[in-house]
Amino acid sequence: MRAALADPEIRSSLWQAINRPAVGALGNIQPRDPWLQAWDTASADTADYLNRNMLNTPIHDNRHSLFNASLAAVKVGCGYEAKSINYLAERIDCTIHGFDSFEGLPEAWFGEVGKGSLTSSGVLPEVRDNVSLHTGWFDKSVPAFAAEYPAPIAFLHVDCDLYSSTRTIFEGLREQIVPGTVIQFDEYFNYPGWREHEFKAFQEFVAERQLGYEYIGYTREFSVAVQLK
Secondary structure: OHHHHOOHHHHHHHHHHHHOOOEOOOOOEOOOOHHHHHHHHHHHHHHHHHHHHOOOOOEEOOHHHHHHHHHHHOOOOOOEEOOOHHHHHOOOOOOEEEEEOOOOOOOOOOOOOOOOOOOOOOOOOOOOOOEEEEEOOHHHHHHHHHHHOOOOOOEEEEOOOOHHHHHHHHHHOOOOOOOOOEEEEOOOOOOOOHHHOHHHHHHHHHHHHOOOEEEEEEEOOOOEEEEEO
Protein backbone atom coordinates (compact mmCIF):
# COMPACT_ATOMS: atom_id res chain seq x y z
CA MET A 1 0.00 0.00 0.00
CA ARG A 2 2.78 2.45 0.91
CA ALA A 3 4.57 1.69 -2.36
CA ALA A 4 1.39 2.38 -4.30
CA LEU A 5 0.80 5.66 -2.49
CA ALA A 6 4.34 6.73 -3.28
CA ASP A 7 3.36 6.86 -6.96
CA PRO A 8 2.45 10.52 -7.80
CA GLU A 9 -0.12 9.46 -10.39
CA ILE A 10 -1.92 7.20 -7.90
CA ARG A 11 -1.91 9.91 -5.26
CA SER A 12 -3.33 12.37 -7.78
CA SER A 13 -6.07 9.93 -8.81
CA LEU A 14 -7.02 9.32 -5.17
CA TRP A 15 -7.17 13.05 -4.45
CA GLN A 16 -9.45 13.64 -7.44
CA ALA A 17 -11.72 10.74 -6.46
CA ILE A 18 -12.08 12.06 -2.90
CA ASN A 19 -12.63 15.68 -3.85
CA ARG A 20 -14.65 15.28 -7.04
CA PRO A 21 -18.33 16.31 -6.58
CA ALA A 22 -20.90 13.55 -6.69
CA VAL A 23 -22.41 12.83 -10.10
CA GLY A 24 -26.18 12.38 -10.34
CA ALA A 25 -27.97 9.58 -12.18
CA LEU A 26 -28.37 11.83 -15.23
CA GLY A 27 -24.74 12.80 -15.24
CA ASN A 28 -25.30 16.30 -13.91
CA ILE A 29 -22.91 17.48 -11.19
CA GLN A 30 -24.42 17.73 -7.70
CA PRO A 31 -22.87 20.41 -5.46
CA ARG A 32 -21.77 19.58 -1.96
CA ASP A 33 -24.17 20.43 0.85
CA PRO A 34 -23.06 23.86 2.15
CA TRP A 35 -24.79 23.21 5.49
CA LEU A 36 -22.37 20.34 6.16
CA GLN A 37 -19.51 22.67 5.34
CA ALA A 38 -20.95 25.22 7.79
CA TRP A 39 -20.76 22.62 10.57
CA ASP A 40 -17.20 21.73 9.58
CA THR A 41 -16.24 25.40 9.70
CA ALA A 42 -17.90 25.82 13.10
CA SER A 43 -16.03 22.79 14.46
CA ALA A 44 -12.72 24.10 13.12
CA ASP A 45 -13.38 27.51 14.66
CA THR A 46 -14.26 25.87 17.97
CA ALA A 47 -11.09 23.77 17.88
CA ASP A 48 -9.05 26.92 17.31
CA TYR A 49 -10.80 28.61 20.26
CA LEU A 50 -10.08 25.57 22.46
CA ASN A 51 -6.42 25.60 21.48
CA ARG A 52 -6.13 29.29 22.30
CA ASN A 53 -8.23 29.50 25.47
CA MET A 54 -9.20 26.10 26.93
CA LEU A 55 -6.37 23.68 26.24
CA ASN A 56 -6.15 22.51 29.87
CA THR A 57 -9.87 22.72 30.65
CA PRO A 58 -11.43 19.36 31.66
CA ILE A 59 -13.67 17.65 29.08
CA HIS A 60 -16.93 16.05 30.28
CA ASP A 61 -18.87 13.27 28.58
CA ASN A 62 -22.21 15.05 28.96
CA ARG A 63 -23.79 18.14 30.46
CA HIS A 64 -24.90 16.28 33.62
CA SER A 65 -21.28 15.53 34.40
CA LEU A 66 -20.53 19.19 33.73
CA PHE A 67 -23.41 20.18 36.06
CA ASN A 68 -21.72 18.21 38.84
CA ALA A 69 -18.44 20.03 38.28
CA SER A 70 -20.24 23.38 38.17
CA LEU A 71 -22.11 22.78 41.43
CA ALA A 72 -18.89 21.62 43.10
CA ALA A 73 -17.32 24.98 42.20
CA VAL A 74 -20.14 27.06 43.73
CA LYS A 75 -18.97 29.27 46.59
CA VAL A 76 -21.57 32.04 46.62
CA GLY A 77 -24.65 31.68 48.85
CA CYS A 78 -27.79 30.03 47.48
CA GLY A 79 -29.62 31.44 44.50
CA TYR A 80 -30.13 29.36 41.39
CA GLU A 81 -31.65 29.61 37.92
CA ALA A 82 -31.78 26.54 35.75
CA LYS A 83 -33.76 24.75 33.09
CA SER A 84 -32.54 21.19 33.79
CA ILE A 85 -34.48 21.64 36.99
CA ASN A 86 -35.01 18.17 38.37
CA TYR A 87 -31.43 17.00 37.89
CA LEU A 88 -30.13 20.00 39.82
CA ALA A 89 -32.92 19.92 42.41
CA GLU A 90 -31.87 16.42 43.46
CA ARG A 91 -28.38 17.68 44.25
CA ILE A 92 -28.95 20.91 46.20
CA ASP A 93 -31.00 21.99 49.21
CA CYS A 94 -31.84 25.52 48.06
CA THR A 95 -34.82 26.64 46.03
CA ILE A 96 -34.13 26.60 42.29
CA HIS A 97 -35.75 29.26 40.13
CA GLY A 98 -36.45 28.23 36.55
CA PHE A 99 -37.41 30.60 33.72
CA ASP A 100 -39.12 29.73 30.45
CA SER A 101 -41.89 31.06 28.27
CA PHE A 102 -42.86 27.46 27.36
CA GLU A 103 -43.85 28.94 23.99
CA GLY A 104 -40.66 28.29 22.06
CA LEU A 105 -38.04 30.63 20.66
CA PRO A 106 -39.08 34.29 20.21
CA GLU A 107 -37.08 34.47 16.96
CA ALA A 108 -35.18 32.20 14.59
CA TRP A 109 -31.92 30.74 15.89
CA PHE A 110 -30.01 29.01 13.07
CA GLY A 111 -30.68 26.55 10.29
CA GLU A 112 -34.21 25.17 10.55
CA VAL A 113 -34.60 26.18 14.22
CA GLY A 114 -37.10 28.95 13.52
CA LYS A 115 -39.32 31.19 15.60
CA GLY A 116 -41.58 29.13 17.86
CA SER A 117 -39.26 26.10 17.82
CA LEU A 118 -38.48 24.16 21.01
CA THR A 119 -41.92 24.83 22.46
CA SER A 120 -43.94 22.82 24.98
CA SER A 121 -47.10 24.61 23.75
CA GLY A 122 -47.51 26.26 27.14
CA VAL A 123 -47.46 22.99 29.09
CA LEU A 124 -45.37 23.30 32.27
CA PRO A 125 -43.18 20.34 33.28
CA GLU A 126 -43.54 18.42 36.53
CA VAL A 127 -40.86 19.63 38.93
CA ARG A 128 -39.58 18.80 42.40
CA ASP A 129 -40.76 20.57 45.54
CA ASN A 130 -37.71 22.84 45.75
CA VAL A 131 -38.33 24.28 42.28
CA SER A 132 -40.08 27.57 41.54
CA LEU A 133 -41.02 28.19 37.90
CA HIS A 134 -41.30 31.71 36.49
CA THR A 135 -43.28 31.60 33.25
CA GLY A 136 -43.24 34.23 30.54
CA TRP A 137 -40.70 36.02 28.36
CA PHE A 138 -37.40 36.89 30.01
CA ASP A 139 -37.82 40.65 29.66
CA LYS A 140 -40.78 40.44 32.06
CA SER A 141 -40.01 37.47 34.34
CA VAL A 142 -36.33 38.17 35.04
CA PRO A 143 -36.65 41.81 36.26
CA ALA A 144 -39.57 40.78 38.48
CA PHE A 145 -37.46 38.00 39.98
CA ALA A 146 -34.46 40.30 40.49
CA ALA A 147 -36.62 42.81 42.38
CA GLU A 148 -38.00 40.10 44.67
CA TYR A 149 -34.75 38.15 45.14
CA PRO A 150 -31.81 40.62 45.09
CA ALA A 151 -29.27 38.16 46.57
CA PRO A 152 -26.15 37.18 44.59
CA ILE A 153 -26.59 34.22 42.25
CA ALA A 154 -24.52 31.13 42.99
CA PHE A 155 -25.22 29.11 39.85
CA LEU A 156 -26.80 30.21 36.60
CA HIS A 157 -27.71 27.73 33.88
CA VAL A 158 -28.08 29.57 30.57
CA ASP A 159 -30.07 27.59 28.01
CA CYS A 160 -31.22 30.61 26.03
CA ASP A 161 -29.83 29.65 22.60
CA LEU A 162 -30.30 33.17 21.22
CA TYR A 163 -28.09 36.21 21.70
CA SER A 164 -31.09 38.43 22.45
CA SER A 165 -32.45 36.13 25.16
CA THR A 166 -29.03 35.63 26.76
CA ARG A 167 -28.43 39.37 26.71
CA THR A 168 -31.78 39.92 28.43
CA ILE A 169 -30.81 37.45 31.19
CA PHE A 170 -27.50 39.18 31.83
CA GLU A 171 -29.08 42.64 31.85
CA GLY A 172 -31.87 41.58 34.20
CA LEU A 173 -29.51 39.86 36.65
CA ARG A 174 -26.67 42.33 36.19
CA GLU A 175 -26.20 43.21 39.86
CA GLN A 176 -26.61 39.64 41.09
CA ILE A 177 -24.03 38.00 38.85
CA VAL A 178 -20.86 38.52 40.87
CA PRO A 179 -17.33 37.16 41.28
CA GLY A 180 -17.78 33.54 42.34
CA THR A 181 -20.95 33.00 40.31
CA VAL A 182 -20.79 29.81 38.24
CA ILE A 183 -22.44 29.94 34.81
CA GLN A 184 -23.09 26.89 32.65
CA PHE A 185 -24.05 27.52 29.03
CA ASP A 186 -25.97 24.94 27.02
CA GLU A 187 -25.04 26.29 23.55
CA TYR A 188 -21.75 28.16 24.00
CA PHE A 189 -19.90 26.94 20.89
CA ASN A 190 -19.41 24.32 18.15
CA TYR A 191 -22.39 25.01 15.88
CA PRO A 192 -22.81 27.36 12.89
CA GLY A 193 -23.03 30.95 14.14
CA TRP A 194 -21.96 30.16 17.73
CA ARG A 195 -19.97 33.37 18.09
CA GLU A 196 -23.17 35.39 17.60
CA HIS A 197 -25.32 33.97 20.43
CA GLU A 198 -24.67 32.87 24.04
CA PHE A 199 -20.92 33.29 23.54
CA LYS A 200 -21.29 36.86 22.27
CA ALA A 201 -23.70 37.92 25.02
CA PHE A 202 -21.36 36.57 27.70
CA GLN A 203 -18.25 38.18 26.24
CA GLU A 204 -20.05 41.52 26.08
CA PHE A 205 -21.25 41.17 29.67
CA VAL A 206 -17.85 40.41 31.21
CA ALA A 207 -16.23 43.19 29.17
CA GLU A 208 -18.83 45.75 30.28
CA ARG A 209 -18.62 44.67 33.93
CA GLN A 210 -14.83 44.29 33.76
CA LEU A 211 -15.05 40.77 35.18
CA GLY A 212 -12.57 37.98 34.75
CA TYR A 213 -13.48 34.32 34.45
CA GLU A 214 -12.01 30.86 34.19
CA TYR A 215 -13.33 27.79 32.41
CA ILE A 216 -14.46 24.93 34.64
CA GLY A 217 -15.09 22.41 31.88
CA TYR A 218 -16.91 21.66 28.64
CA THR A 219 -18.56 18.86 26.69
CA ARG A 220 -17.71 17.69 23.20
CA GLU A 221 -20.98 19.14 21.93
CA PHE A 222 -21.99 22.67 22.98
CA SER A 223 -21.94 23.09 26.78
CA VAL A 224 -19.35 25.14 28.67
CA ALA A 225 -19.09 26.15 32.34
CA VAL A 226 -17.24 29.18 33.71
CA GLN A 227 -16.69 30.83 37.09
CA LEU A 228 -16.48 34.60 37.37
CA LYS A 229 -13.50 36.23 39.06
